[in-house]
Amino acid sequence: RRSSRPVSSPPTRRKAASRTAPDQTPESEPSSKGKAPSAAAAAAMESVEALVAHIQGLSGSADELAQLHGLLKQADGDALRAHSAGLLPFLSHLHPGAHSLGYLYLLDSFVSSSANLRAHAGGDLLVTVADFLTSCSADQIRMAPDKFLNVCRVLKNEVMQLNAPIRGIAPLRAAVRKIQTSSEQLTPLHAEYLMLCLLAKQYKAGLSVLEDDIFEVDQPKDLFLYCYYGAMIYIGLKKFRKALELLHNAVTAPMSSLNAITVEAYKKYVLVSLIQSGQVPSFPKYTSSTAQRNLKNHTQDLRRSVYMLWYW
Template identity: 80%
Template sequence: MESLEALVAHIQGLSGSPEEVAHLHSLLKQADGDSLRSHAAALVPFLTHLSPEAHSLGYLYLLEACATSGANLGADFLVTVADFLTACSADQIRLAPDKFLNVCRVFKDQVMLLNTPIRGIAPLRAAVRKIQASPEQLTPVHAEYLLLCLLAKQYKAGLSVLEDDIFEVDQPKDLFLYCYYGGMIYIGLKKFPKASELLHNAVTAPMSSLNAIAVEAYKKYILVSLIQNGQVPSFPKYTSATAQRNMKNHAQIYVELSTCYGNGRYTDLETFVESNAAVFQSDNNLGLAKQVLSSMYKRNIQRLTQTYLTLSLEDIARSVQLDTPRDAEMHVLRMIEDGEIHATINQKDGMVSFHEDPEQYKSVEMVEHIDTSIQRLTALSKKLASIDENMACDPAYLLKGGITGDSTTTTSTPFHTSIFEMI
C-alpha cells in the first residue's frame, strides 16, 4: 500500500468531478482491507486534513477502517463520526454503501455502549436521508435509527421516518425490524391503530421459516389489537402458510389471553394476567398486558351503549365490575373526550344518556379530510400498479415463482422486490 500521506493527497486532489471521484474510488479499493485497518490508530490524525463534505468518499474509507479495526479510538471519535454522518455528500457515500452502513452500525453500538442513545438520533436521522435513493426506500439504517429512538424514549423523533410510505426493500430483515421497532414507537405514543398496522405487516410478511422478530411482533400485535378493537383478527389469506401454522404455538399465553378477554369478565382476565405476569415480564410486555386489562372496562362500557339508551353510573359500575359510580363516571368521561362513545352525564341524578355519532360528514374539515384521503389512495393505487407491472417483467421473480417466459423479449425495470419475494 502506498503511504498514508500519498493516499490522503489523492483524496484531496480527486474529490471534485464525478470522473475524478470514480478514479479515486478505484485507488481506495486497492488500498482497502486489512492494510488500512492495520493503520487505524495512525489514520485518525489524517482525518483532520480532510473535509467530511468535500472529501466524503475518501473520508468514509478511512473512517470505516478506524471504526471496524476494534481499536480503542476514544470518545472524540464519536464526535468525528457524528459530524461526518451529518455533513457528508450523499452522491459520494452511495458509491460505498456497505462501508457507510458499517460506520452507522459501529456508531450506534458505541452510543448504546455508553448508554447515551440520544446522542445518535440526529446523526443517524441524517444518515437515513443520505443513503436513501428515494424517500420510498427502506434501508438498514432505518432500524438502527428507530432502535435509538426507542432506547432514548424519543418516540416522536421516530415519526420522521415512520411517516414515509415505503415501497422498496432490499433485505427482509430490514422490513421485519422496521415494522417491529416502528410498532413499539407507536405504542409508546399511544397510537394503537398505527402500531397495529406495522405489527400486522411484520406478522403477515412473506417468510419460508418462522423468525424471532415476527413472533415477538405477533405477541405485541395480539395485545395492541385487544386494546384497540377488543379482538384479534384472523390471519388474512395472504399470510404465509408458515406463519399460519406455527405462529400461535409460539405465543400460546397470548392466544389464551385473547380468549379470556373475549369472555368479558374482568376478574377472570385480572387473574389470568397476574398468574402469567412472569411470562409477560420476560417478554417486556407486562405494561401492555395491564393496558389490555384496563381496556376491558372501556370495551364493556361500549357494549352497554349498544343495549341501553340511558343507564345510571351505579348500574354501569356494577355491570363492568368497577368499584364505585365515581370510577364509572371517570371512565365514561375519558371515553367521551377520546370520541370512543357519545354520551352525556346528568350530574343531578347520576344518569348517563348514550347518543348516536353526531358526525354528519358534511363539514368543510371533513370534506377536506376525505379529499386528501382519496388523493393519497389514488397515488397509492398507481404506485402499486407500477410495482405489479415491474414484477410481471422481472426475470428473478418469474424464476422464483416458477413462471416460464421468453426473457429475451421481456423488458426488466430495476426495482426492489424483496417485500414480495418468497423469503
C-alpha cells in the same frame, strides 16, 4: 476542493535510491516512466500521506471520484489496515463534505479495529463520526454503501454502550436520508434509527421516517425490524391503530420460515388488538401458511393468559 491544510509530500526518488543495495547505484534504477499505471498507482500509495494527497486532489468531478475510488480500493486491504491506528489525525486534513469518499475509507478502516474503539471510547471519535454522518456528500458515500453502513452501526453500538442512545438519533436520521435514493426506499438504517428512538424514548423523532410511504424493500429482515420497532414507537405514542398496521404487515409478510421477529410482532399484535377492539382478528387469506400454522402455537400461553385476564 483542496484542503487548506496540506499533508506531507510522498517520499522523493532520492530517498528511495538511498535504500538500494550497496552494489546498486541510483542510476541503475529503472525509470518510472516505463511502469504500468497500476504499478505507478501502487508506488504512490506507499504512504498514508500520499493517499490523503490523492483524496484532496481527486474529490471533484465524477471522473476524478471514479479514479480515486479505484485507488482507495487498492489501499483498503493493505495501507489503510496496516496503518489504522494512526489514521485518525489524518482526517483533520480532509473535509467530511468535500472529501466524503476518502474520508469514509479512512474512518471505516479506523473504526473497524476493536483496539482503536477501545482506545477512543467515549472521546472525540464519537463527535467525529457524528459530524461526518451529518456533513457527508450523499453522492460520494453511495459509492461505498457497505462502509457507510458499517460506520453507522459503529456509532449506534458506541452510543448504546455509553447508555446514551439520544446522541445517535440526529446523526442516524441524517444517515438514513443520505443513503436513501428516494424516500420510498427502506434501508438497513431505518431499524437502527427506530431502535435508538425507542431506547431514548424519543418517540416523536421516529415519526420522521415512519410517515414515509415505503415501496422499495431489499432485505426482508429490514422490513420485519422496521415494522416491529415502528409499531413500538406508535405504542409509545398511544397510536394503536398505526401500531396495528405495522404489526399486521410484519405478521402477514411473505415468509418461507418463521422468524423470532414475527413471533414477537404477533405477541404485540394480540395485545394491541385487545386494547383497540377487544378481540384478535383472524389471519387474512393472504397470510403465509407458515405464519398461520406456527404463530398460534408460539403464542398459546400468551393468548390463554390474556383471555383469562380480559374476561375475568
